[in-house]
Amino acid sequence: MRSKVVITVQAVVIAILLSLLLFQYFNGASYFKTQTSNYSSVPQNSLISPRLYTGLIEPKSYLIVNFVPLKKELQAYIKENNLTMSIYVVNLRNGASMSINSYRPFPPASLSKVPIAMLMMRKVEEGELTMNTPLEIEDADKVDSSGTLYLSSAKTLPLKTLIEQMLQKSDNTAFKVLLRHLQKDDEKIINTYWDYFSTDTTPEPEQEYGNGVITSRSVYNVFLSLYLSTILEPEHSEYLLNLMTNTTFEIKKIAQLPAEINVVHKFGLLEENRINIFHDCGIMYIQEMRMFYCVMTSNNENQNKGIQHVGYAVNKIFNYVVETRKSLDAFKENPDGN
């Protein structure tokens, strides 16, 4: 009798282990291969978007295209509070956009951690590094301005830990370690491919900002490159996006966004030479909508004011998108308003 019980229990354990292995196999390594590619269904001479034929956009979707009311509201807020602010919003499903001072140059602060993480993943893909390659931490790397890695006594840390600390906790020690591994070829991607340090600014950058200025548009290039996985394998882009959904700076709380939506984002904060900077840029995933936003500020009264202004703008963007979607859905149901 006892043997029978042991046999049954063991059989159950084996079954569970086998199912777990099978699940890991089908859901893990082959995740991207199992995504069905239906691009072949697009007629060769089609003049409309292939997204329609592949089912990514439904016909008569009334995707959001008009951001004028939002622009007016945010412009009034900027004027009322006498802010130095740039805002760029893009509906990633159709490319419709809204911009306020989107060519205005700003120092990047920690937003540069996103392109650096992407370039590190590229090195992994090229076989130059692996996710667990130990990277040396020099004393000069240890900075206490953001993150806690400077407290660590470790002489080396794996690349994976450094990328995760840099993106999720905005760790400056991790950033400095990774920065040492950038090379000439990476500069070409930063400058020529993304135009991250923007060459298209209005007005010309102030001297105190130096040459390394970015605009909300140039940040868009980096996020778009990540979202469309244009320089990385999809699983690596997905990995980085996933890290940025869970960061120490809680934009959802600051902007009073619902807990159930995903926001992939990176913030940047800098108090140097009396330039009080706060930025937050990312992608809001609201049901089927994908909304890129980038709000950049400088000359804020203090750090809290900067956070407050960015939170206000992000909240307005979210609410506008949700409300507009609702009214367009109602219009879809009844185009003549009868």
Next chain:
Amino acid sequence: MSSSSIISLKLKHILIIENILLLSLIVFSLVFHPSFLGRTVKPTVSGNLLAPEVYSGINKGKNFLNFNYAPLKKDLKYYFAKEKISAALYVQDLQSGSSFGIDEYRSFNPASLNKVMLAMVLMSQLESGEISWDQPMKLVRNQDYGNLYLRTEDQFTFRFLFEKMLTESDNSAFYSLLPLVNQDRASTFFEYLDLNGNSPNPEDYQLDPRTLFNLFQSLYHSTALNPEDSEYILSLLTKVQPSLRIQADLPEDILVAHKIGVLNLPTQEYRDCGIIYHHESRLFYCIMISGEKEARSQQLIVEIVKRIYTYHIAQEKHFKEYYTPLCAPNCRSPNFNKSNLRYLSE
């Protein structure tokens, strides 16, 4: 041997087999665990944060789509200044979503681009059954553009006039179709696409190139019409004469779905907005020129479109060729200038 001892022996065998299986499974799981024996730790992937276009195969990963239009913008600004052109321009890559503009919020009378708006509103009414393709329409003659006013017939079908309006920009066709517009539908349509213009006076109706993108993107993504109807309107716009593709000497495998607008006011106004199709690339452009004679405006637009197309293709080719071959780990130059990344902080 008693039957109970046989059963007991069999149970023992089963137990041994199960133990071997269990042990193998544990060993297998350990050996194939990513971090075992220092193998690469793969990033954990949750899925669904990337663009669905990547998974559907529309945008393949690592395709180095072009995002950087700053050099083209600089070049065109220089060209506008050199030729002393008063113009506004907006360009958007429909594949990647990146864009740039020169004076893109400067408003102009849209001229015959109104015909695309009318076509979309009427198509929407066709879809709801308010009008039909074979419906006979009385010809309203207008001599400003097109030659339909010269015809002796007084009546044409809706389809005939619709096609004439888009392919030949015929004003008689436009004015013949105009009375069919359902005002309620038109106003919601205009509001949806932000096409109402800034002036309350209809005489001063003006739009900018950036706003006209809304109209073409709606057609391209078929956001307000059935896909076959959007496809039909775009196909008519590829037949517009004179052919921009031929004028700009673009390759034969390129299609341009576009609409021209000409206003012979004292200021001489010329517009051209459309989509350039080249293999998988889709480029929207909208150019509005003021103060130049029609023939010169045409020449200028041909040159501008040529520059946009050439830059886009060159950029795409450059990045694909440069990055596609796998770069060996030691092929990089070690002298990266990090001074631009000096803004640390949080």
